[in-house]
Amino acid sequence: EPEVTQTPSHQVTQMGQEVILRCVPISNHLYFYWYRQILGQKVEFLVSFYNNEISEKSEIFDDQFSVERPDGSNFTLKIRSTKLEDSAMYFCATSLAGAEQFFGPGTRLTVL
Amino acid sequence: GIQVEQSPPDLILQEGANSTLRCNFSDSVNNLQWFHQNPWGQLINLFYIPSGTKQNGRLSATTVATERYSLLYISSSQTTDSGVYFCAVGRNTGANSKLTFGKGITLSVRP
Numbered sequence: 381e382p383e384v385t386q387t388p389s390h391q392v393t394q395m396g397q398e399v400i401l402r403c404v405p406i407s408n409h410l411y412f413y414w415y416r417q418i419l420g421q422k423v424e425f426l427v428s429f430y431n432n433e434i435s436e437k438s439e440i441f442d443d444q445f446s447v448e449r450p451d452g453s454n455f456t457l458k459i460r461s462t463k464l465e466d467s468a469m470y471f472c473a474t475s476l477a478g479a480e481q482f483f484g485p486g487t488r489l490t491v492l
Numbered sequence: 493g494i495q496v497e498q499s500p501p502d503l504i505l506q507e508g509a510n511s512t513l514r515c516n517f518s519d520s521v522n523n524l525q526w527f528h529q530n531p532w533g534q535l536i537n538l539f540y541i542p543s544g545t546k547q548n549g550r551l552s553a554t555t556v557a558t559e560r561y562s563l564l565y566i567s568s569s570q571t572t573d574s575g576v577y578f579c580a581v582g583r584n585t586g587a588n589s590k591l592t593f594g595k596g597i598t599l600s601v602r603p
Contacts, residue, residue: 413590415591421595422578422593422594422595423535423578423580423591424593425592428588428589428590435588436588436590478584478589479523479540479584480523480525480537481525482537483527483534483535483537485532485533485534486533486535488533
């Protein structure tokens with residue numbers, strides 16, 4: 381069964397460093413999302429991406445965040461200058477038609 | 493935005509017991525999903541159920557969209573059912589289809 385994959389599974393970085401989280405969507409899916417979950421809290425929406433552009437973003441998704449689909453395969457989330465409060469599990473999700481979403485296993489980001 | 497309330501927040505069961513987990517939401521939706529978050533943090537899709545009833549083994553779910561709630565039933569619970577159960581809802585309007593999650597229900601099944 382096709383699945384969403386994410387790399388790395390765990391990333392440790394120093395405050396102020398840039399990180400790139402990668403996702404490989406299910407091959408025929410057209411809608412892409414990033415969510416995050418701070419430890420012990422609920423899952424929060426960050427951004428949705430369709431037709432090579434951002435379709436919606438939350439208040440969390442400020443200028444420090446960016447997304448792109450550089451090669452038509454990977455879908456990436458970049459955090460330009462990480463802060464301690466960016467420590468969280470980041471989930472990529474994809475959808476065929478904007479309905480049911482399938483989540484990847486997550487990347488646990490730790491900012492020291 | 494849409495508010496999602498899940499109850500109860502915590503649930504402790506003896507193995508073999510049945511349970512019902514509830515999700516209330518504040519506005520009309522056309523997307524509703526139930527997830528199980530396992531101890532490794534992975535979100536496992538249980539049901540895509542914007543309306544109606546579905547069953548998958550010992551699990552079943554019912555969504556009554558007009559009354560803005562969904563129920564997840566777990567029968568004959570097993571220790572492997574332990575974890576956090578999330579309900580997530582959305583209003584799919586084409587390109588805008590984000591999911592809003594509830595705070596989750598922490599289920600502990602004891603042997």
